[in-house]
Amino acid sequence: MESSSADPAVVLARFLACLNDIWIKAGPPSYAEVEALSRKFATPVQGRTLRVEELKRSTVQRILSRQGKTLPKWPWVASLVTVLRVIASQNGVAPDDLGTLDEWKARYEEAWRRFHGRPRETPSPTGERPDTAAVREAAVPRRVPVPGVRPELRRLAGIRLSGSSQGRDQAMEEHAGLHALAGRFKTAGWWRRYWDVVPEWAELYLDLERAARLIHAYEIQFVPGLLQTPEYAEAVIRLEHGTAPETQINRRVELRMLRQKRLWGPNPPRLWAILDEAMLRREYGGPATMQAQLEYLLKVSYLPNVGIQVMPLGKGGYAAAGGPITALRFAEELLPDVIYLERLGGADYPTGAADMLHFGQVLDRLSIEAATPVESRDMLRRLCSGK
Incomplete structure (x- = not known):
């Protein structure tokens, strides 16, 4: 079972299945809709400075239909998740039901580790220097339970x-x-x-x-x-x-x-x-x-x-x-x-x-x-x- 879960092909299939799941949960949108919305973005909401990439319909279709042989790059994944969260909110679906960027980043890092057999060591996904990215991330609040608050x-x-x-x-x-x-x-x-x-x-x-x-x-x-x-x-x-x-x-x-x-x-x-x-x-x-x-x-x-x-x-x-x-x-x-x-x-x-x-x-x-x-x-x- 362990060897199967570490098989790169299995890891890739499972990760792309998760992306397909939130695609459906968000609408599902058309490829053209996703491409058009990605072009409008300057920065995501949530206080981040990650620039959204243009999500060309041909690329999105190729990746989600599992025609590729490797994991898509993180900036592309983050861009897709961000656009799908906005589409979800426009369709009356709670964006967090699709997962936050932090949750998807953790999921991506785990998939990368299993796919390549080692931890991922790359620059910040924002494209900033690590020290600058840390300052940006410090501005993104996290949450803990509060007694007495619904x-x-x-x-x-x-x-x-x-x-x-x-x-x-x-x-x-x-x-x-x-x-x-x-x-x-x-x-x-x-x-x-x-x-x-x-x-x-x-x-x-x-x-x-x-x-x-x-x-x-x-x-x-x-x-x-x-x-x-x-x-x-x-x-x-x-x-x-x-x-x-x-x-x-x-x-x-x-x-x-x-x-x-x-x-x-x-x-x-x-x-x-x-x-x-x-x-x-x-x-x-x-x-x-x-x-x-x-x-x-x-x-x-x-x-x-x-x-x-x-x-x-x-x-x-x-x-x-x-x-x-x-x-x-x-x-x-x-x-x-x-x-x-x-x-x-x-x-x-x-x-x-x-x-x-x-x-x-x-x-x-x-x-x-x-x-x-x-x-x-x-x-x-x-x-x-x-x-």
């Missing part, structure tokens, strides 16, 4: 709970779970000395944002608070709180700047922000303020822990037509992701399984539709020059 809160999502009494009871239970989650972190309540300028609906978010290892956001109206200059922050704060005392305006700006310190400090979170181009063309605070804000965005886009994509006007960002979305992910394995939907005068924290899946799909699509990070830097440079 496991179905784990996925990103988006449809609201029903208005039935059962739905309301479930919402109360799950929101209580979010508060319990926030209380687990030592950073909970770090903002207390600004209690007079923090609305109740934002308290939970400030606790969770401080503890997050990955912050994935789409913004349509304003530059995210974590990326605002002091002058820009003051301008947008005055839009909503223009009649407030000057001391409160200043305290709100000060709190926003304190939130940003984590991006520049040790062990910073990974911030992945998708910005609608329309917001970048609105001169909040006047031309000079907006010019400085654009230049600042260009500067921070080069930080290793910050990724910025711009959603071109021509794309519209229809996947998130309802408004801004922020997803928070934490370092411990199995901790639930948290969705935050801010609106005028309040915020929602959807926790239902259907909601989590829906918003995961939305953020996936936005990452595909938006300009790549390199293209986005070019757009920011053009905006800085007034084009």
Whole structure:
């Protein structure tokens, strides 16, 4: 039995059978659909920088029909898994049911060892130097079980709970779970000395944002608070709180700047922000303020822990037509992701399984539709020059 399991032909057949299984589970899609979607990708979601290869239909068909005699290369496998995860989410299938990239990497390494009779020693699959890849991987959080937190809160999502009494009871239970989650972190309540300028609906978010290892956001109206200059922050704060005392305006700006310190400090979170181009063309605070804000965005886009994509006007960002979305992910394995939907005068924290899946799909699509990070830097440079 052992010799059979170590037979290279058997190892290859089993590995390709697993790829065929998730192909079917994701749709199954057509070869043309997979090829077309692979061309649209700049970077996968999940905070990684692995560039997706073009998955030519002829190559995909040849490999999955087992016409090859060796294992496909890891970047190709990772690209296929990433594209199938997106297709699965679009078809209402939980992407993690297909397996995460980490799980597939472990499966690939084991297949390689059995196929070649030795451990695989290759450069990082991202194409980066090992030290750089380690920094990137450190930004990808892992999850551990948390007592008292429902496991179905784990996925990103988006449809609201029903208005039935059962739905309301479930919402109360799950929101209580979010508060319990926030209380687990030592950073909970770090903002207390600004209690007079923090609305109740934002308290939970400030606790969770401080503890997050990955912050994935789409913004349509304003530059995210974590990326605002002091002058820009003051301008947008005055839009909503223009009649407030000057001391409160200043305290709100000060709190926003304190939130940003984590991006520049040790062990910073990974911030992945998708910005609608329309917001970048609105001169909040006047031309000079907006010019400085654009230049600042260009500067921070080069930080290793910050990724910025711009959603071109021509794309519209229809996947998130309802408004801004922020997803928070934490370092411990199995901790639930948290969705935050801010609106005028309040915020929602959807926790239902259907909601989590829906918003995961939305953020996936936005990452595909938006300009790549390199293209986005070019757009920011053009905006800085007034084009």
